[in-house]
Amino acid sequence: MNKKIRQLLQKINSEKILSKKFYPVWFFTNEKIDKFLSRLPGKENIKKIFGIGGAGDFAFTALSVFENLDEINVCDIRKTANITIDLKIALFEKLTFEEILELFLDLKPVNKKQIYERVKEKISPASKNLFDFIINNCKENNFLLCLKKSGLWYKDSFWQAKHRTTYLPYLTSRTEYQSLKKKLKNINIYDGDFYDNLKLSQNIYYDLIYTSNILDSKFYCKQVDLYLKTIKEKLNKNGILFITTQGPKKMLNLIEEYGFRLFCKELHRFNALASLLGHYSFSFLSFKK
Numbered sequence: 015m016n017k018k019i020r021q022l023l024q025k026i027n028s029e030k031i032l033s034k035k036f037y038p039v040w041f042f043t044n045e046k047i048d049k050f051l052s053r054l055p056g057k058e059n060i061k062k063i064f065g066i067g068g069a070g071d072f073a074f075t076a077l078s079v080f081e082n083l084d085e086i087n088v089c090d091i092r093k094t095a096n097i098t099i100d101l102k103i104a105l106f107e108k109l110t111f112e113e114i115l116e117l118f119l120d121l122k123p124v125n126k127k128q129i130y131e132r133v134k135e136k137i138s139p140a141s142k143n144l145f146d147f148i149i150n151n152c153k154e155n156n157f158l159l160c161l162k163k164s165g166l167w168y169k170d171s172f173w174q175a176k177h178r179t180t181y182l183p184y185l186t187s188r189t190e191y192q193s194l195k196k197k198l199k200n201i202n203i204y205d206g207d208f209y210d211n212l213k214l215s216q217n218i219y220y221d222l223i224y225t226s227n228i229l230d231s232k233f234y235c236k237q238v239d240l241y242l243k244t245i246k247e248k249l250n251k252n253g254i255l256f257i258t259t260q261g262p263k264k265m266l267n268l269i270e271e272y273g274f275r276l277f278c279k280e281l282h283r284f285n286a287l288a289s290l291l292g293h294y295s296f297s298f299l300s301f302k303k
């Protein structure tokens with residue numbers, strides 16, 4: 015059965031994506047969050063999460079780290095991000111650990127048609143429109159090369175697979191991967207803005223809400239006030255707000271103004287050399303209300 019991308023606000027328009035009317039997205043995350051999340055006190059009580067979708071790796075990591083997680087709802091304003099998560103879920107469902115490594119570490123050329131045949135019944139109609147186009151119009155036979163050449167993802171967002179021990183904990187061992195496979199059904203993908211989707215889930219409260227690094231960007235978050243008030247409203251009594259940021263001091267002051275208190279932090283300074291190599295220095299902050 016096709017996985018659903020819940021399109022509460024707008025229909026996903028594959029034509030617009032193909033004509034690059036959306037920005038590129040990350041294929042694999044640029045955030046190294048698993049150590050921080052693994053150390054969160056009381057993590058066994060986290061059962062329901064709402065978060066930004068991005069490359070989907072937050073959701074996959076959360077399923078690895080939080081052993082009692084029953085439901086994780088993610089949303090993204092960029093339709094390509096939701097479609098990426100949809101494709102990755104289908105690939106993880108259908109491919110073995112060894113096949114996934116061969117594909118993403120580019121250990122040997124993986125035939126695009128063979129792979130796509132195996133996953134296409136698992137993805138949503140919107141994703142299928144897009145991937146039918148990519149696969150049929152790409153001159154290469156290699157699946158990974160076709161994704162890279164489509165220009166829909168940041169080029170340097172594929173290499174994180176080579177650094178999987180720091181970015182992708184669920185790809186570090188066969189056991190981790192098998193365990194993720196069993197929990198993929200707990201992920202729900204919503205299309206659209208974070209605030210709109212969070213607000214729409216009436217009478218639902220979360221144990222953790224994750225905003226990635228959007229609160230410090232006016233481009234991503236035009237109404238920081240509404241976002242923070244709604245997050246506070248939608249968290250359970252002991253719920254946690256988790257953010258990644260490159261400006262921890264500013265974020266700490268801002269979020270505390272809304273009555274949250276700092277719970278745990280892991281700070282990373284900007285490092286020019288690391289940044290040249292494509293490693294962002296995100297800091298991690300979690301808060302309780």
Ligand SMILES: C[S@@+](CC[C@H](N)C(=O)[O-])C[C@H]1O[C@@H](n2cnc3c(N)ncnc32)[C@H](O)[C@@H]1O
Nearest residue numbers: 040043044068069090091092095207208228234
């Ligand atoms: C800053 S990007 C970084 C990618 C991310 N670090 C990851 O690990 O995948 C965060 C993601 O948030 C999405 N986004 C930004 N503002 C949003 C909003 N207001 N509502 C929903 N998604 C948003 C972007 O489309 C992007 O995919």
